[in-house]
Amino acid sequence: MSDTQPNFDRVAAIYRWAEYISLGPLLQRTRTHFLNQLNNPSRALILGDGDGRFLEQLLRRYPDCTAIAADTSAAMLSKLRNRCAFATTRLTTLHRSALEIDTPPATDLIVTHFLLDCFTQPEVDALTTRLASPLPPGALWLVSDFALPTSRLLRPIARLYIMSLYATFRLLTGLRVRHLPDPQFALARAGLRRIARISFLFGLLYTELWQHE
Numbered sequence: 357m358s359d360t361q362p363n364f365d366r367v368a369a370i371y372r373w374a375e376y377i378s379l380g381p382l383l384q385r386t387r388t389h390f391l392n393q394l395n396n397p398s399r400a401l402i403l404g405d406g407d408g409r410f411l412e413q414l415l416r417r418y419p420d421c422t423a424i425a426a427d428t429s430a431a432m433l434s435k436l437r438n439r440c441a442f443a444t445t446r447l448t449t450l451h452r453s454a455l456e457i458d459t460p461p462a463t464d465l466i467v468t469h470f471l472l473d474c475f476t477q478p479e480v481d482a483l484t485t486r487l488a489s490p491l492p493p494g495a496l497w498l499v500s501d502f503a504l505p506t507s508r509l510l511r512p513i514a515r516l517y518i519m520s521l522y523a524t525f526r527l528l529t530g531l532r533v534r535h536l537p538d539p540q541f542a543l544a545r546a547g548l549r550r551i552a553r554i555s556f557l558f559g560l561l562y563t564e565l566w567q568h569e
Contacts, residue, residue: 361428361453362474362531364406368431371406379557386500386561387469388413389554393565394496397421397465401487403454404428404471408436414467415443421465426450426457455483459490466491468539469500469563477537481545488546491568497548498565499539505559514560540564 367374375383387410394414400423405411411425423446427433433449440447450457454471466487472480488497502521505514518536525531540550548566555562 362529364429365431386563399463400465402467408439412439422446424448459487464495466497472539480537480542484542484546495568500563
């Protein structure tokens, strides 16, 4: 785990509006793009969903799905529970880091939206290996995050933008990570195969669907 645990309670009150100011609806559009392609999950593990806007959509779309949502921010979890109050019997929340979570039995969906960029590469490697190991064949992992575009023209601009995001979150939350990890390497090494991908904003944002072999 990183030396200093970031404190996202400090940004919980402004998180949604800060997101809209910076990128409009694109982050939520990225999160929910594959919502209808999740093979009717029955048990989902949702890590770091913030105020719960994706989880709300998941629980509404799949009324037979139960979910465990974990976050290091008590304030974010409070917002998540309020947003998902219609499904309290199907929701369990854990005030805990994703780095401390084990995959519950029979989990068939793991979701990490804009979370893995908060960890170092060794942490992402360890997290994906630990969480993927108990998954049954066919289980899905939905991941969304930032990336550097392949365009030589846009790549330096995106790099500056991502650096500014890290600097802002370092100031507001104490986040110590400074560089994007490589989730694709970690997920593939953990025994998953990418089955779908789409990017937005010229490649700055992406979402992918991975399946356990």
